[in-house]
Amino acid sequence: MNRRLAAAVDVAARHGVAQRLADGSRTLYRRRADALTAWVAAGRRDDLTGWRAALGPLVRLVLLLAAAGLTYRAARAAPWLMWLLAAGWGLAAWRAGAREQPPTEEPETTSEEDPAGAAVALLREVLGDRPAVHLSEVLTHLQKHGQGEGWKVADLRARLEALGVPTDPKVKVGRVPTRGVYRAALDAHFPIEETSPSPTQVDAA
Structure with missing residues (x-):
């Protein structure tokens, strides 16, 4: 009974393109956020102390903000770039959503x-x-x-x-x-x- 119920819950919730894209988008966001956070933190130097040690992460954070600002300005100047960005994100989310789906047996349902x-x-x-x-x-x-x-x-x-x-x-x-x-x-x-x-x-x- 539990196998049949769990399979029914999983199949129903995973049904549809929208659900897969939503799952993939969440996964993609977490991965990108974790990667960027790790990259900024890696700029800290253990051989220094005080504000000098924190200078590396600060510089990397400024670079990220500058990159975000440039991307925004480029999209405002050429709106068609937003379509490319959206398409790229959608494709990556679709792939990530597929990998996030746990393998399940064929549901014993009618x-x-x-x-x-x-x-x-x-x-x-x-x-x-x-x-x-x-x-x-x-x-x-x-x-x-x-x-x-x-x-x-x-x-x-x-x-x-x-x-x-x-x-x-x-x-x-x-x-x-x-x-x-x-x-x-x-x-x-x-x-x-x-x-x-x-x-x-x-x-x-």
Whole structure:
């Protein structure tokens, strides 16, 4: 059951060009930001102290700002350059988005299966009789069953929210408030139908 639910959540959330570009853009931004930050920090000299040691990073930061200013002025002078920049970013984001997608097995689903319903069933399975659950616990549950390898809580959150599942940033389970799902909010968005089979009944079928 967990394999089928996790596969349905992942396939639905990853569907479409827009989602892939969004994932790739986030990855590309993080990589560029990390690389530039490391480059600026690498300008610091360990053989100097005080402001002299910080002069290298400062110079590199000024160079970055100058490059950004020149790029902006060039784009204002020749607007068509923006199309080239946008196309280059889009292509890089598309490739990065493909690499970010974790490999998954073919989902054991039928074309009639509702991915959102599968995700809700998974959440209710982990919730049990409790009023709330942390996404970290849901992710641990998935990974114990061989799913969501390499995912972080943010990845699971994005997949659930893409399916319309409400999450809350301050769900308190015990005394710890963090990102999770309230049963009341889940039931409000996805009312329980009396005829709906439980996850155990689905497995048994």
